[in-house]
Amino acid sequence: MRMATILARAGVGRDPATGAISTPIHQSSTFSHPRLGQSTGFDYSRTANPTRTALENVLAQLDGGARASAFSSGMAALDALFRLIPAGGANQVAATEDPYGGTVRLLEKFARPAGLIPVYLDTSDTAAVERKLAGGGVALLLAEFPSNPLLRVADIDALAKACRAAGALFAVDNTFLTPWLFRPLEHGADLALYSITKYLAGHNDVLAGALVSKTRELGDRVAFIQNAAGAVPGPQDCWLALRGLKTLAIRLERQQDNARKIAEFLAGHPRVTRTLYPGLPGDPGHKRLRDQSAGFGAMVSFEVEAKEMVQEILANVQVFSFAESLGGVESLITYPAVQTHADLPPPLRDRLGLNDRLLRLSIGIEDAEDLIADLARALG
Numbered sequence: 306m307r308m309a310t311i312l313a314r315a316g317v318g319r320d321p322a323t324g325a326i327s328t329p330i331h332q333s334s335t336f337s338h339p340r341l342g343q344s345t346g347f348d349y350s351r352t353a354n355p356t357r358t359a360l361e362n363v364l365a366q367l368d369g370g371a372r373a374s375a376f377s378s379g380m381a382a383l384d385a386l387f388r389l390i391p392a393g394g395a396n397q398v399a400a401t402e403d404p405y406g407g408t409v410r411l412l413e414k415f416a417r418p419a420g421l422i423p424v425y426l427d428t429s430d431t432a433a434v435e436r437k438l439a440g441g442g443v444a445l446l447l448a449e450f451p452s453n454p455l456l457r458v459a460d461i462d463a464l465a466k467a468c469r470a471a472g473a474l475f476a477v478d479n480t481f482l483t484p485w486l487f488r489p490l491e492h493g494a495d496l497a498l499y500s501i502t503k504y505l506a507g508h509n510d511v512l513a514g515a516l517v518s519k520t521r522e523l524g525d526r527v528a529f530i531q532n533a534a535g536a537v538p539g540p541q542d543c544w545l546a547l548r549g550l551k552t553l554a555i556r557l558e559r560q561q562d563n564a565r566k567i568a569e570f571l572a573g574h575p576r577v578t579r580t581l582y583p584g585l586p587g588d589p590g591h592k593r594l595r596d597q598s599a600g601f602g603a604m605v606s607f608e609v610e611a612k613e614m615v616q617e618i619l620a621n622v623q624v625f626s627f628a629e630s631l632g633g634v635e636s637l638i639t640y641p642a643v644q645t646h647a648d649l650p651p652p653l654r655d656r657l658g659l660n661d662r663l664l665r666l667s668i669g670i671e672d673a674e675d676l677i678a679d680l681a682r683a684l685g
């Protein structure tokens with residue numbers, strides 16, 4: 306089956322007893338055993354729940370993975386990822402230097418005290434990553450693809466090759482593109498990571514995350530952590546994620562079509578000093594992303610000429626909502642320096658140019674003309 310069909314049929318056929326088209330919400334924490342030593346396959350919902358299993362099976366299928374595990378949030382999935390690193394061996398985690406701020410917070414406040422050493426790299430600079438990996442000591446490379454909010458584009462095949470040579474695990478945070486546009490495991494990654502909260506669920510109404518593993522062995526290790534630490538999504542949340550997945554293809558196509566129009570509008574606006582969208586032919590990541598993915602996604606960042614404008618824009622938008630997060634059907638505008646990326650150390654923020662004039666847009670499925678008119682009004 307092709308991807309649009311897998312998506313539309315997400316969860317269908319899970320209940321042969323009734324034929325229910327919509328996967329039932331199995332709101333049960335525990336399951337009775339037919340006899341001593343026998344199981345229906347479901348014993349206790351932290352370990353497995355039928356609604357969650359339906360979601361995990363679709364996620365594994367979409368990415369071509371051996372096994373997927375769903376978590377209560379994208380952060381819980383990241384936490385499980387870092388727990389994969391065995392104690393006593395290589396202990397460095399190399400990560401994209403402009404990742405979601407929560408990734409840095411988790412690395413600095415929890416992974417570092419637990420003995421891991423975070424190292425931040427421009428993962429779009431393949432040579433720099435190769436040098437770091439060749440130097441030894443890296444247990445895991447985590448690439449955000451594209452990075453957030455600067456939308457820099459890594460060469461995933463090249464990074465996968467360098468990780469293999471160095472014996473490091475390679476995980477791609479594919480939250481922005483989703484399997485509809487890019488499948489990390491087909492490009493050599495060991496794991497694909499998702500904040501399901503974003504495009505996969507797509508309606509700004511549920512928190513969830515996932516790790517999809519390329520091999521059964523890795524998938525079983527992730528599932529062990531999932532069960533042992535217990536950061537699992539409830540059945541209702543899994544159902545919402547399944548329902549969202551069904552329309553991922555049409556949502557994302559519309560969202561990226563809108564994003565291109567908005568990026569073109571911003572690039573021509575006299576008060577906008579920089580527009581970051583890999584879908585623009587002049588963007589540094591354009592060719593690389595075009596060569597690797599089936600689209601450019603629907604995240605657009607832009608810089609205005611003066612910091613004072615930011616407050617005005619955030620106060621005056623009417624179609625965009627001033628809110629954190631991304632990937633839903635409603636367009637959002639975010640101020641990374643004080644919201645999503647406040648946890649990045651200030652010197653790193655300065656070096657990256659992640660300044661207080663930068664705004665990030667998550668483009669939804671509204672009419673592009675309304676979105677453009679809203680921005681035009683707010684920009685003054």
Ligand SMILES: Cc1ncc(COP(=O)(O)O)c(C=O)c1O
Nearest residue numbers: 378379380405478480500502513
């Ligand atoms: C790229 C990326 N990864 C991970 C996360 C964390 O996901 P969650 O908010 O579901 O915990 C986010 C959240 O914004 C994100 O943008």
